[in-house]
Amino acid sequence: MTAKILDGAALAQELRSEFKLRAEALAAQGVRPGLAVVLVGEDPASQVYVRNKVNACAQAGFHSEKIVLPPDTTAAALLERIAALNADPAIHGILVQLPLPKHIDADAVLEAILPEKDVDGFHAENIGALTQGNPRFVPCTPQGVMELLEKGCISLKGQEAVVIGRSNIVGKPMALLLLAAGATVTICHSQTRDLAFHTRRADILVAAIGRPRFVTGDMIKPGAVVIDVGINRVPEGQPDAGKLCGDVDFASAKEVASAITPVPGGVGPMTIAMLLANTLLAAERVLNGQHC
């Protein structure tokens, strides 16, 4: 058996055409959705991601601003830029690209973004709302995964879901969303004693660890749905060295799973689509006067 491919690139493209229409409808009412993306430093991967986000905005007819600051920017200077964006009526969403340089306290920066402009869903207030089952902005990557599962007609009620990774931006919110959808959720991480014991029980397995091709076919229950959140470079000495790969060993996993997301073309494009969705939501709330 070979798994059905959950095509995130295609779904993201479909959604982005819908967002374009919604943006036009908003613009006709005098509000053009606007996103500010702030990048501190010169990390080449971050530069690519930020460029992709800004391009996606342009394609959907959003206003966007790219703010690039030098690597030695002080926390105070960054907070000042955020305050200006908070006050800017043309900006509905603010994203500060992570990771930030080590000398800046990322949590303090994320808390400085107005919760109603926090389209990443990383502000404590938005995480709290999600935890309480009253989501305001849902983090983009886990939200994109839920869209892919829904599009793939994958039911979650009563299913065993296992998430590998406990980050604030993927693992934890992913677990909350799966839980809200009725799955029984296990979160595994670097200290988990017998990882394969857990992964082999999963009907839905989400890998968000950041280790290239870490999850192999023998760790997967036959017929499971496998979601690969990883974006890594294939290490030297392996086939396709230097290319992109996920946290899942696609070649062996696809022989065991019933459905699987590819890398590239799976979760990554959905993350960007959900960023646009959240920015649209932020702009629509301003128009409707629904401030949190």
Ligand SMILES: Nc1nc(=O)c2c([nH]1)NC[C@@H]1CN(c3ccc(C(=O)N[C@@H](CCC(=O)O)C(=O)O)cc3)C=[N+]21
């Ligand atoms: N505040 C913040 N919010 C983020 O959402 C955020 C962040 N910081 N820091 C970095 C990660 C990473 N991330 C990706 C988004 C899209 C792709 C994506 O579109 N990937 C393409 C491939 C892109 C390529 O060719 O490199 C794919 O999987 O098909 C990847 C990674 C968002 N992040």
